[in-house]
Amino acid sequence: MGDPVSTEDATAQPVPGPDHAATAALGAVVGELHRRLRRAAGQHSNRIPLPEAQVELLLLVRAHPGVSVKDAAARLHAAPNTVSTLVRDLVTAGLLHRECVPADRRTARLCLTDAARARMADHERHRVALLTAALSRLPPEARAAVAAAAPHLTRLVDLLGPDPCPSPD
Numbered sequence: 001m002g003d004p005v006s007t008e009d010a011t012a013q014p015v016p017g018p019d020h021a022a023t024a025a026l027g028a029v030v031g032e033l034h035r036r037l038r039r040a041a042g043q044h045s046n047r048i049p050l051p052e053a054q055v056e057l058l059l060l061v062r063a064h065p066g067v068s069v070k071d072a073a074a075r076l077h078a079a080p081n082t083v084s085t086l087v088r089d090l091v092t093a094g095l096l097h098r099e100c101v102p103a104d105r106r107t108a109r110l111c112l113t114d115a116a117r118a119r120m121a122d123h124e125r126h127r128v129a130l131l132t133a134a135l136s137r138l139p140p141e142a143r144a145a146v147a148a149a150a151p152h153l154t155r156l157v158d159l160l161g162p163d164p165c166p167s168p169d
């Protein structure tokens with residue numbers, strides 16, 4: 001008699017890897033969707049859009065109020081002097097508060113201003129309205145497919161690596 005073959009070996013089939021072209025297309029379309037929504041929402045709010053680096057810093061501070069400049073630089077994978085420049089510009093624009101820590105005057109904590117919170121909420125409202133309008137122009141089955149993809153896209157974000165804004169230790 002021949003060698004016994006386990007059921008696992010006999011039924012196992014290789015799992016195909018991701019299609020390179022489809023993966024590249026997904027990355028391109030997600031990036032383009034982000035850019036178009038950001039630009040269109042900025043135009044609808046009648047404000048000059050902020051540079052992407054400033055937006056990233058504001059999002060980080062919203063997620064982690066009181067973050068230090070040093071920690072913000074580490075989380076954004078940016079040089080501390082670059083983040084200091086972003087902070088200076090956002091403080092001047094009235095979008096960030098920079099508060100010194102009494103125990104260590106060299107350490108500053110960052111917090112959003114009311115103006116920044118209002119601007120971010122306004123941007124979110126415009127972005128949602130634009131996306132809702134665009135989705136409404138899709139056929140129902142396409143809208144359902146996009147909605148069904150959202151949790152999987154969220155999982156992809158998680159799989160890309162650690163959040164650039166992890167909780168402080």
